[in-house]
Amino acid sequence: MTERLSNEARGPLLDPLFKNGWTMVEDRDAITKTFIFDNFVEAFGWMTRVAIWAEKWDHHPEWSNVYRTVEVVLSTHDVGGLSALDAKLARKMDAML
Numbered sequence: 001m002t003e004r005l006s007n008e009a010r011g012p013l014l015d016p017l018f019k020n021g022w023t024m025v026e027d028r029d030a031i032t033k034t035f036i037f038d039n040f041v042e043a044f045g046w047m048t049r050v051a052i053w054a055e056k057w058d059h060h061p062e063w064s065n066v067y068r069t070v071e072v073v074l075s076t077h078d079v080g081g082l083s084a085l086d087a088k089l090a091r092k093m094d095a096m097l
């Protein structure tokens with residue numbers, strides 16, 4: 001069962017991500033990061049690899065791509081805010097760079 005992150009759970013899950021370039025979205029319980037690649041093929045290839053995990057975990061990013069830049073926002077729509085799944089997907093995105 002996915003649930004919104006408690007205050008106690010946030011530090012351990014989110015602080016490592018904040019150290020890695022993720023930030024909170026203003027006025028929303030969501031995290032965001034902008035990834036810049038060498039070129040479009042690198043950007044889209046990374047998105048494709050991430051998409052396979054997103055589908056496997058049934059947890060999907062909000063993201064947009066312009067040329068070699070990918071802007072990502074992660075939040076759990078079913079609970080109206082951040083859950084452990086967002087931290088898990090963020091870690092996978094960083095690991096797949």
Ligand SMILES: C[C@H](O)[C@H](O)[C@H]1CNC2=NC(N)=NC(=O)C2=N1
Pocket residue numbers: 058059060061062075076077078079
């Ligand atoms: C029915 C399906 O399992 C849900 O709608 C899933 C799909 N992907 C999802 N992705 C995200 N980011 N949040 C969700 O709450 C979510 N829910």
